[in-house]
Amino acid sequence: xxxxxxxxxxxxxxxxxxxxxxxxxxxxxxxxxxxxxxxxxxxxxxxxxxxxxxxxxxxxxxxxxxxxxxxxxxxxxxxxxxxxxxxx
Amino acid sequence: xxxxxxxxxxxxxxxxxxxxxxxxxxxxxxxxxxxxxxxxxxxxxxxxxxxxxxxxxxxxxxxxxxxxxxxxxxxxxxxxxxxxxxxxxxxxxxxxxxxxxxxxxxxxxxxxxxxxxxxxxxxxxxxxxxxxxxxxxxxxxxxxxx
Numbered sequence: 001x002x003x004x005x006x007x008x009x010x011x012x013x014x015x016x017x018x019x020x021x022x023x024x025x026x027x028x029x030x031x032x033x034x035x036x037x038x039x040x041x042x043x044x045x046x047x048x049x050x051x052x053x054x055x056x057x058x059x060x061x062x063x064x065x066x067x068x069x070x071x072x073x074x075x076x077x078x079x080x081x082x083x084x085x086x087x088x
Numbered sequence: 089x090x091x092x093x094x095x096x097x098x099x100x101x102x103x104x105x106x107x108x109x110x111x112x113x114x115x116x117x118x119x120x121x122x123x124x125x126x127x128x129x130x131x132x133x134x135x136x137x138x139x140x141x142x143x144x145x146x147x148x149x150x151x152x153x154x155x156x157x158x159x160x161x162x163x164x165x166x167x168x169x170x171x172x173x174x175x176x177x178x179x180x181x182x183x184x185x186x187x188x189x190x191x192x193x194x195x196x197x198x199x200x201x202x203x204x205x206x207x208x209x210x211x212x213x214x215x216x217x218x219x220x221x222x223x224x225x226x227x228x229x230x231x232x233x234x
Binding site: 038039041043048051056059060061062063067069070072 | 147169
């Protein structure tokens with residue numbers, strides 16, 4: 001791993017379009033500012049890994065598992081519409 | 089386009105109906121093209137079926153039908169790759185999973201789809217939201233986030 005020392009308000013560049021800035025340092029907490037192109041997803045690692053695990057759990061679901069889901073569905077409300085999909 | 093799926097058998101998808109996820113989904117980074125299918129028995133349910141991997145599909149629902157007080161707040165930077173400037177342009181769905189016998193909804197990471205541009209992305213919503221919101225008859229209220 002590349003290790004660099006930085007002070008508050010200093011930055012590092014990753015490639016030519018990602019800038020990570022040390023915004024604040026307090027005790028054992030560091031606040032980072034990240035400027036990256038919008039197509040580059042930026043996540044807290046533990047959050048990203050939790051979502052990965054959740055998706056890999058979710059792909060194990062089979063149609064038989066969802067038979068009763070309608071019991072929990074209310075009427076359509078708000079702006080959301082049910083998924084539009086070709087009827088099979 | 090014909091897809092041999094493990095769950096639904098052989099299905100035909102119009103190429104214009106394919107949804108493109110430029111970054112895939114966390115854990116499923118290689119699956120970038122998906123078809124949104126209606127469930128054959130349950131109108132509250134849809135399936136995002138990978139068009140390249142027949143064994144990969146995610147059950148999705150519109151969260152408002154199951155969690156009426158779910159108000160999704162998504163940083164604008166998460167939406168710009170989808171050419172969405174207003175959340176109302178978007179179809180928001182959440183992924184269903186199973187924890188034992190209980191079905192759960194991932195309210196923390198909804199999938200946002202721009203139906204016009206046929207693009208999608210799984211985003212991280214702001215605030216304290218559960219990755220596994222359990223569907224029960226009591227409808228537990230969402231903890232209000234700060």
